Amino acid sequence: AQKITQTQPGMFVQEKEAVTLDCTYDTSDQSYGLFWYKQPSSGEMIFLIYQGSYDEQNATEGRYSLNFQKARKSANLVISASQLGDSAMYFCAMREAGYSTLTFGKGTMLLVSP
Amino acid sequence: DAGITQSPRYKITETGRQVTLMCHQTWSHSYMFWYRQDLGHGLRLIYYSAAADITDKGEVPDGYVVSRSKTENFPLTLESATRSQTSVYFCASNGGPSVSSYNSPLHFGNGTRLTVT
Numbered sequence: 001a002q003k004i005t006q007t008q009p010g011m012f013v014q015e016k017e018a019v020t021l022d023c024t025y026d027t028s029d030q031s032y033g034l035f036w037y038k039q040p041s042s043g044e045m046i047f048l049i050y051q052g053s054y055d056e057q058n059a060t061e062g063r064y065s066l067n068f069q070k071a072r073k074s075a076n077l078v079i080s081a082s083q084l085g086d087s088a089m090y091f092c093a094m095r096e097a098g099y100s101t102l103t104f105g106k107g108t109m110l111l112v113s114p
Numbered sequence: 115d116a117g118i119t120q121s122p123r124y125k126i127t128e129t130g131r132q133v134t135l136m137c138h139q140t141w142s143h144s145y146m147f148w149y150r151q152d153l154g155h156g157l158r159l160i161y162y163s164a165a166a167d168i169t170d171k172g173e174v175p176d177g178y179v180v181s182r183s184k185t186e187n188f189p190l191t192l193e194s195a196t197r198s199q200t201s202v203y204f205c206a207s208n209g210g211p212s213v214s215s216y217n218s219p220l221h222f223g224n225g226t227r228l229t230v231t
Contacts, residue, residue, distance in 0.1 A: 006154075104156045
């Protein structure tokens, strides 16, 4: 079974609108961390936001927020007020307790139109 | 500048040839990682290293060899390249899974695009 599932291969959104990118995860650990990365067309991997499994508040970083629903094992990325520069591939990833590695989902391609 | 550097950025090689992808980081991070990125698969872990002379297999290690004689370098070698190894390869690092760094993200290099003909 996949540990990280991103069910949306592609998403379209108009500039200035909000968009939610879905991520569900599978773990039996109580301690874990969830990460989102952005990969623009230039190819680099840019860290966006982190959510720990014990964090009571949803993480926020500027226009990015993480809608963390622990019971549903979901960690959706919300981008408010989309900009053209948000067009990119977005990856959700998880680190489980005791592990140094991140397991990535397959990614969601977001296209922002004017 | 401090950071993580991969070389080369682009490489074309022939089937059966040996090729080495280089990765160098200046943060003195203990952990280093190699991932490959393929359409439809996301990023998959090839090998990782917890410290100099300590390496371990990831999800897709077959056909690859790594070494880590110095903390700052983590080269990835394809001993006999195959077309299925055509991919974008990312090196990454972070400080390690201690309590203080549990939430630390991986820091990625800019990637090496490898084509095996």
